[in-house]
Amino acid sequence: MTFLQDPEFGDRIITLMAALVLVLQIAAVGQRWLVSSIRIFAVQSFLLAAIAGIIAYFNHASHIYVAAVLTLILKAGLLPWFLERLVKRIEIRREIEPLINAPLSILIAGCLTLVGYVVAQSFYHPEETSVRALGHNTLAVAIALFLIGFFTMLNRRKALTQVLGLLSLENGLFLAAISLTYGMPLVVELGIFFDVLVAVMVLGILVFRIREAFDSMDVSRLRKLRE
Amino acid sequence: MILLWLLIVPLAAGPLAFFLRRRPLMEAVNLAAFAVLLCLAAALGVKVLRTGPVSLWNDFFYADALSALVVLLTSFVALVCSIYAVGYFRHDERNGIFQKQEELRPLLAVPKLREYYSLTPLFVFSMILVALANNLGILWVAIEGTTLASVFLVMFYGRETSLEAAWKYAIIGGVGLSMALFGTILTYYSAHRALGTDTLAGLNWSVLVGNAAQFDKPTMRLAFILILLGYGTKAGIAPMHTWKPDAYSEAPIPGAAMLAAGVLNCALYGLVRFYILSSKCLGPGFASHLLILFGLLSMGVALPFILVQKNFRRMLAYSSIDHSGIMVLALGFGGPLGVLGMFLHMTFHSITKPLLFFCAGNVQQHRKTDLFREAKGGLIHSMPLSGAAFLLATFAVTGVPPFSLFLSEFTILRAAFSAGYLVLAVLFVAFLVAIFSGFLIHIANLVLGPDPGLPPADTCRWKKSSVVGLALVIIVMGFWIPAPLFRLIQGAAGIVTSGR
Numbered sequence: 217m218t219f220l221q222d223p224e225f226g227d228r229i230i231t232l233m234a235a236l237v238l239v240l241q242i243a244a245v246g247q248r249w250l251v252s253s254i255r256i257f258a259v260q261s262f263l264l265a266a267i268a269g270i271i272a273y274f275n276h277a278s279h280i281y282v283a284a285v286l287t288l289i290l291k292a293g294l295l296p297w298f299l300e301r302l303v304k305r306i307e308i309r310r311e312i313e314p315l316i317n318a319p320l321s322i323l324i325a326g327c328l329t330l331v332g333y334v335v336a337q338s339f340y341h342p343e344e345t346s347v348r349a350l351g352h353n354t355l356a357v358a359i360a361l362f363l364i365g366f367f368t369m370l371n372r373r374k375a376l377t378q379v380l381g382l383l384s385l386e387n388g389l390f391l392a393a394i395s396l397t398y399g400m401p402l403v404v405e406l407g408i409f410f411d412v413l414v415a416v417m418v419l420g421i422l423v424f425r426i427r428e429a430f431d432s433m434d435v436s437r438l439r440k441l442r443e
Numbered sequence: 444m445i446l447l448w449l450l451i452v453p454l455a456a457g458p459l460a461f462f463l464r465r466r467p468l469m470e471a472v473n474l475a476a477f478a479v480l481l482c483l484a485a486a487l488g489v490k491v492l493r494t495g496p497v498s499l500w501n502d503f504f505y506a507d508a509l510s511a512l513v514v515l516l517t518s519f520v521a522l523v524c525s526i527y528a529v530g531y532f533r534h535d536e537r538n539g540i541f542q543k544q545e546e547l548r549p550l551l552a553v554p555k556l557r558e559y560y561s562l563t564p565l566f567v568f569s570m571i572l573v574a575l576a577n578n579l580g581i582l583w584v585a586i587e588g589t590t591l592a593s594v595f596l597v598m599f600y601g602r603e604t605s606l607e608a609a610w611k612y613a614i615i616g617g618v619g620l621s622m623a624l625f626g627t628i629l630t631y632y633s634a635h636r637a638l639g640t641d642t643l644a645g646l647n648w649s650v651l652v653g654n655a656a657q658f659d660k661p662t663m664r665l666a667f668i669l670i671l672l673g674y675g676t677k678a679g680i681a682p683m684h685t686w687k688p689d690a691y692s693e694a695p696i697p698g699a700a701m702l703a704a705g706v707l708n709c710a711l712y713g714l715v716r717f718y719i720l721s722s723k724c725l726g727p728g729f730a731s732h733l734l735i736l737f738g739l740l741s742m743g744v745a746l747p748f749i750l751v752q753k754n755f756r757r758m759l760a761y762s763s764i765d766h767s768g769i770m771v772l773a774l775g776f777g778g779p780l781g782v783l784g785m786f787l788h789m790t791f792h793s794i795t796k797p798l799l800f801f802c803a804g805n806v807q808q809h810r811k812t813d814l815f816r817e818a819k820g821g822l823i824h825s826m827p828l829s830g831a832a833f834l835l836a837t838f839a840v841t842g843v844p845p846f847s848l849f850l851s852e853f854t855i856l857r858a859a860f861s862a863g864y865l866v867l868a869v870l871f872v873a874f875l876v877a878i879f880s881g882f883l884i885h886i887a888n889l890v891l892g893p894d895p896g897l898p899p900a901d902t903c904r905w906k907k908s909s910v911v912g913l914a915l916v917i918i919v920m921g922f923w924i925p926a927p928l929f930r931l932i933q934g935a936a937g938i939v940t941s942g943r
Binding site for chain 1: 578580581583584587588591594595598601603606607609610611613614617618621624625627628629631632635645646661665
């Protein structure tokens with residue numbers, strides 16, 4: 217069982233999982249069903265929690281365990297549950313005419329991944345770092361997640377998918393934080409989790425109210441306020 | 444200890460108002476809490492001036508002149524808004540605004556008011572936390588907190604348009620702030636190498652500022668761009684300003700005034716903290732050019748919308764975009780004068796903007812519309828007080844002498860000249876003049892003109908006292924700035940220029 221102590225092995229596992237996270241994100245871009253989008257988000261969050269746990273294990277950084285557990289409970293458990301309940305209550309299962317069709321969206325997501333690699337390359341120099349940091353693969357994946365989340369929010373018109381886009385954007389940030397600096401200080405991490413939780417609740421209430429008022433979740437119907 | 448009280452008072456007032464349920468009690472709790480808060484803020488200002496920065500809990504909370512100034516302005520705005528809110532919501536209640544949406548059941552005004560009076564203190568709490576947090580991550584958490592607490596203020600009236608405005612506000616704000624979080628993470632990373640700690644202190648501003656010169660430069664560059672986009676979204680600088688007109692025109696007036704004069708300062712405060720780090724790390728040039736670009740863009744975007752505006756509350760929002768542009772521009776011009784001009788502008792803007800909102804609120808409640816065309820003009824006949832105050836506030840906010848915004852805009856102009864930006868200075872003046880004329884034409888048409896023959900208003904004591912009080916403060920500040928306040932402003936400017 218010596219390989220369990222080998223940091224090299226940990227890095228490989230993390231890179232593999234980060235790749236899976238990216239694949240899931242691209243799959244979410246082409247997804248047409250709301251419930252599956254939510255589940256993809258849940259699996260993605262589960263992988264992130266696992267990545268955080270592995271980093272904590274190989275670097276003996278106990279505060280990352282807290283972040284991992286919180287991610288597991290909140291993002292892989294509580295939030296998907298809440299969102300699925302919301303979907304049931306407002307009785308919408310199908311997304312969803314995206315503005316750009318699925319194949320083209322996936323192509324764009326691929327391009328954004330490339331952009332992520334280019335950006336990550338530009339300011340990542342591990343040889344100067346005193347602390348051993350992860351390969352730039354993880355950082356590139358994080359930036360790609362951020363960009364693809366952004367693209368999802370622009371591309372989708374249903375209020376709930378925009379919330380999902382925002383959440384996956386946040387997942388990208390989490391991955392960036394743990395891969396760059398082994399997480400933010402614990403207090404900050406807790407604050408961010410709290411904010412994400414409250415934000416989803418607030419947005420959930422808002423989605424519900426919009427659904428009641430407009431009889432639709434289509435954000436493009438929100439167009440009364442114009443100059 | 445004083446730092447703790449500054450946070451406890453608003454944090455306790457929210458739940459207290461929530462459990463008291465009865466309207467007069469909720470109003471009293473809000474008024475008392477914000478009055479105490481203003482006293483505490485003044486005490487903090489005095490203490491900072493006397494003994495330098497105050498900190499608590501191992502530097503977890505930290506207040507220097509810059510924080511003290513923002514805390515003071517925030518609590519001042521909160522107090523005047525809470526005085527006005529009493530009259531404003533009583534008027535709403537009498538006119539059955541709340542019943543209309545909830546199917547005419549009696550007493551339904553109270554839950555709505557309860558929502559307002561218990562969320563507002565929490566909103567103020569997060570604004571105070573923004574200024575007092577030493578940790579840049581906590582600063583981000585607090586700014587996100589202001590968004591979350593104020594989403595409910597924007598959707599307060601529950602109209603379709605309010606929901607739309609709230610959605611835009613929450614989503615655009617959320618995306619903007621996630622960029623700011625990315626910027627914060629990158630700042631942490633770029634400092635990581637110099638500081639090499641995984642501890643809490645690694646994100647403390649008071650620690651970072653001493654070591655900023657050793658940060659990793661390419662990372663810091665990207666971090667500052669993300670921070671500028673992120674906190675710029677919250678401050679409503681163009682092109683991330685699109686949520687502002689909607690949110691400001693849908694929120695109830697006291698809430699909108701707090702967004703315009705409170706959150707704006709907090710967002711700029713966050714930006715200034717990172718500006719200091721970035722200019723120590725990269726030299727002032729990099730940040731300056733970006734700030735000047737976004738500042739002028741905001742003024743330029745606000746201008747046409749002010750000129751052709753049909754809705755006076757949206758006009759106030761564009762004025763706010765214009766002013767955040769001016770402040771960002773002042774920071775971009777830099778130098779001791781530019782920074783001083785920025786903080787003067789922040790101070791004067793925070794006392795002037797609420798008055799504009801209050802007058803607009805009086806007009807809207809009286810004429811039952813927020814469109815210039817339907818409001819019909821002739822305000823001065825039926826509402827002499829609000830009409831006169833509206834004109835006065837218009838002059839004050841567009842920077843006409845002797846009002847104090849003239850002083851700050853003039854200082855900014857001098858900064859532009861002394862930094863050698865001649866063309867930009869001319870452009871700055873041109874924007875100011877054009878916005879002044881657009882604003883004045885609209886408001887003069889609204890206030891002056893023939894009497895439309897409506898019954899006189901301006902009877903509510905609460906609304907009158909807040910309008911008159913604020914107008915007096917504005918007039919006095921035009922001629923005399925209290926010496927301690929000015930020293931606080933100078934202290935804040937000193938922190939930006941010298942880093943300490």
